[in-house]
Amino acid sequence: MKKCISFLTVCLLMAKLTTAQIIPSFEFGVKGGMNLSRFSHTATFATENRAGYLGGIYARAGGLGFNFQPELYITSKSVTVNSGSTQNKATFTSIDLPLLLGTKIGAFGVGGRFYTGPLVSFAINKDQNVGDALGNALHLNYKDQNLAWTFGAGLDLKKVSIDFRYEYGLTKQPYNNGNDETRINLFNLTLGYRLFSL
Template sequence: MKKIILSAIFLCFSSVAFSQLLPSFQFGLKGGANLSKLSTENTFSSDNKAGYYAGLWARIGAAGIHFQPELYLSGKNTTLVSNVDPVGVENKVRFTSLDVPLLIGTKIGAAGVGLRLNTGPVVSFLLDDKQSFGQATGNVFNGRFKNQSVGWQFGAGLDIGSLGVDLRYEAGISKIGKEGYSDTRMNLFTLGLAYRLF
């Protein structure tokens, strides 16, 4: 009886390990919320504001490692407050961008439940930025932003059947500002829900 139990346990672990070695392809939809903040010089401060993202993801895996490219439309919001003259001027900025994460990760689990770890670069293409000022003098606080920026994502996810939940942090690598906010990078947290189509 003991040998049968040990054999069954060994067979179970062997099946899980073998399934990790087989090549696989998955594709699905994804959407969620983000909290974005600009890392800045002492000339102004930035508050966390909620935004959104929605798009597509794919996952190609073999030998326990997967490559996960994604493509989604993202709305990022933040409020900038001047710390120099004129002090206290607010600039509310809304970014709309097309984001392309290119992630490498691994997955641990069995029976339709799995824990994923992912990391990799993300390229953001700015589609639009809208700025609104709390005061008329805020025009001196106006800024111009680059059309493209690069960040790095770290995160984890949990898959249950066709559903998945992802939590990530994105650190800005390249500066996003050209004029007004030249030494500025975008950092954000994202929480998303994914659905696997196949």
């Protein structure tokens, strides 16, 4: 009898794990967190990690073991650049649009996620305000914008999600009054909250 109960329990658990990824699902939520940014190494300048922030929304649609997760958030990326005795602090504010593809394992509201995908960054500066940057993001206007590639992992606990990711800059950012340019690489740690799901 104990063997039958154990076998039935294992079968039900496996069924739950399997159907958790096969049945199509959708969720929408908010997220916020912090980042550590750094210029890629240069021979002339030394850089230090500096903290920034990010906040926005995400959606996740999944089925057959995979999910697609687009996000839209505002982010501030800061870096300190040292050149001899001179120290300059640079801050970049942007609207970021990651388009992530991943997979999820787990059941009963608890699971782990692994994902990767491109990120398009729409700069906010003196020539482009938040509304303009958001308009460019919604119309997928890629001209003069920055690209990165994202790798990450996440943990879901019921309605709460924790994500840790690395962004590798694909395009170069100007600095030193536009005389030099380099890539910005980021580590992000975010906390998300699911507002609703289907």
